[in-house]
Amino acid sequence: MTLRQLERKVVYDRPLKVGIGQMGGPYKVTVDPDKCVWCYTCDTQCTHNLSDKKRKTGVFEGVDIFYDEKERRLDPSVTEGAFVKKELRIMDLDCCNCKRCVAMCPTNAITVDTNPNWSVIGTPGHGSGAIFQNLKRAGGKLMTSSMAEQSDPPDFENFHIDASIILNPSRDNRNEFAGQLSNGFLGKVRERRLKVDTPVFDSHMSYGSNSHEAFLARLMASVELGRPFFVGEGYIHPDFASAFKHCILQFGTGGFGPWVDLTEFAGVSMKYGQDAKKGKGGKLPAIKNDWEIALIRCIEAYRDVNSPNPQHLQYSIEELGMRISSLRAAMGPDKLIGADIFGTIWNVDHIVVALARAGFDYITLRGGSGGTGAASISDLQNRGLNTLYIGKIAHDALVAEGLRSKVSLIGEGGILNPKQAVLALMVGYDFVGAGTSHLTPLGCTMCKRCHTGQCAWGITSRPYGDRLDPEFGAKGIVSMMRSWLRGMEGLSAGLGFTTHEDLVGSRKFRYHGTNPLLYDTFGKEPF
């Protein structure tokens, strides 16, 4: 057998496809060609081929290619006088960092490291773990994990949900009617409450902050999922008129919009403050305020505008009632009116009670750790209190005043996965809002350039909006939310619950971390 070696080569394979979420796998595999002896042990040892299970090999594939003197390909069966080219092909998309190849390599030529394209992404609280988990959900993948799950952001870590206790034994949501969460109502007054199929909402994000396509994708997803769509303060494009009855208009600070068709919407939200921007409101930089935006918002084009300060139409908390009756008279008795507030440090209880007494149908509480596209950085550093903590305060205050049956609570701020959503429901929120997660299936990598109008994915940049296919994006969001719902229903069934109402305010969890506020609130029974 006189095979002559022509060439030895390590080949890194091209990705299977390009587009949203295609940043390779979490790990990068490199082989040192100076050390490698082309024994192909790694080829036989690696078993991981999740991206294409028909493939016979795992991450490594050793290939010998035979040639004759004139570099013509020969059949692999030749054994005499041929030249051979040895290729080690690496498809590290599937690598899970089990390090078996490293351990088995006779020359220690393999290095498995983290893939910077995958791990250097997002923000500390909303990093690669959260982003890629939601992307997998958006792709319709079943979220199963072995051994350990990645950690939660600081506001949500160290919470444990109780399960399998004697008094309400755990049940199976897949084979029996248990843990169902698709039967809630937003608003508690019979004539105007809204059936909600998905207890996780999209948050208020303006038309203008989002591109036409991103907004449309989110709107279509919300229509499909059977939940209200919360329009931001920048009003809404008339092209979306057919979906207005699924939309809740944000009155905000009242500055933007023609206000000629209020009765067509499902309701309005009054803005009294929001998590990351406090009372200050967002800024729409001149570059993003183009002619079309100016038409929709009824403002002058190409000027910096902001939505400043809270509602001026209330001078005092006593005047809330007057505002409500004015809105009811304008919109009719069958429309929802809600209030958006943020987790103020002391008076959440007083505020929610005042709002409930004034006659609001729902109150959106924005806790800390939420994100936003256009806030001053010092505001962002001074965000509200923990979403779970203010939810408890608000729920307890409403219960004590006998008002809990009159008003729905929505909790927002930093909720990135189903477990956190379940925690929020258990604290006492009727529904949760998850804004940023809805942008992940559209391609958002949390690169923090929303305010520049240069978003390369076309989410927050209007000129590049056509990079996004709204139908595809909507499908991604719907799959992600269905996956969230499955996860939440599993946890709820694990607690022995049957319906949405069982879960809200059930408080079957415990905090065991070191945060003194959370420990005092959630660490000792009963709370």
Place this chain on the structure above:
Amino acid sequence: MEKIQIPTLGPETTDVAEVVKGCEKVVIDCGVIELSDERLSEMMKIARGEGVTDFILRNVCGQTLIGTGIKGPAKIDVHGLMGNHCAAFMDQTVLNTYATNFPNGVWCPGDAQVAIGNTSNPTELNIGGSVDDLFASYSPSGMFRVAGQGGNRCGLRGGAGVPKAWRQVDYDSLSDMNKDEIKEDLLYKYQLRKARLNAVGWREFLTQYERKVENREPPTLVFGRKVRDYFMEYAQGTIGVILNVYDIDDPAGYYICSGMTAGTAYIRGKVSEDRLGERVKFAPLTDEDAKFLRKVILDFHETFHDRMNDEYKTRIDALKDGVSGDSEEIISQFNKITPAG
């Protein structure tokens, strides 16, 4: 010719729809404090639904919700004092207020309270008296005239006019759609938009909207007397005129036009630099401004000269005389305030 009967509604009326059937004009007697705010609003809504376009409200004393959510074209005459938050969310409607004598002989001014005409698009809103704070706040379009004074924060965050597209949406044809039809409709409209966009490119696509922007009419506020602080705060295109017929030395409070991003204020009388808010400056009056102000003054005179007291009448007559012909005397007393840079 058959004489048209004008029905009168009052606190005792139970079946509004029956009484107003076939009528275009209706009188509502609020009985000073007899008729509740909610019932009055409900009556007007029902009557508007039956096709009534002309409302005359008598003996009004602080009722709120007058004209709230009324869609025009319609006309509302209010005799008496309007309460808080009246004329909010109103669309294409004319509303006038007049001073009146109540049945017990008490005279009531044609004033109005807080937040009148907020978030509304009236054709005209003529207050035959004074208003308090937040008059015409958040209003995207319309003509707002006040014979008397204004309170704080009048014209807060006014818009730059409502584009025609908003009034052309046919909601009736969209009301019965189910989920799938809605998604289909949304995608169809998106494809149309995308086709238009791809045909011309983003720059030219936006320019199509530029033409529409120019066709809007911004809200215009005209005050006969002075206003207090924060006039036209955060305005986004509003035009404000203070005629100031009484006290030429003190036309407005502090922080005038603070944070204004677009729009213009014309204030007659002495305005010192320290009364201006942030990010605004004085600008010289042009010939177009003078033409606009003449028109505003003549319209204002025509609106109010019949319904005010004699002293006021002489003052606005003098104002009218001052702008008739080529006289520049009155016009030169105006200060023009625009956003700085």
